[in-house]
Amino acid sequence: MAEPGNIVITVIDRHGEAHELEAPTDMNMNVMEVCKAYELPVKGTCGGMALCSTCHCYILSDTELPDMKDDEEDMLDQAFFVEDNSRLGCQLRITDDLDGLRIQLAPEAEE
Numbered sequence: 001m002a003e004p005g006n007i008v009i010t011v012i013d014r015h016g017e018a019h020e021l022e023a024p025t026d027m028n029m030n031v032m033e034v035c036k037a038y039e040l041p042v043k044g045t046c047g048g049m050a051l052c053s054t055c056h057c058y059i060l061s062d063t064e065l066p067d068m069k070d071d072e073e074d075m076l077d078q079a080f081f082v083e084d085n086s087r088l089g090c091q092l093r094i095t096d097d098l099d100g101l102r103i104q105l106a107p108e109a110e111e
Contacts, residue, residue, distance in 0.1 A: 053079035
């Protein structure tokens with residue numbers, strides 16, 4: 001159970017390990033920033049501008065998400081390992097609506 005003003009999201013890392021993360025809803029953070037705060041391997045190279053895909057993840061839960069904007073869609077069109085449930089973590093703002101969200105980090109692109 002999360003502290004008041006926080007939600008809990010579950011992130012499955014690239015090794016299949018699940019991490020329950022508590023995230024504040026009042027700091028205008030996004031999923032990528034929460035993952036970085038917990039030192040999960042999410043680069044967020046562009047700083048959350050939907051200009052890279054280093055925070056690419058798969059949505060595993062039925063959580064109602066905001067619609068994808070054009071810049072996120074364009075970036076996913078260029079990303080590796082894209083699936084129907086792909087999203088960019090930087091474009092998912094932490095709100096009460098995301099409580100219970102389950103995601104899996106996408107594989108990293110071959111360098």
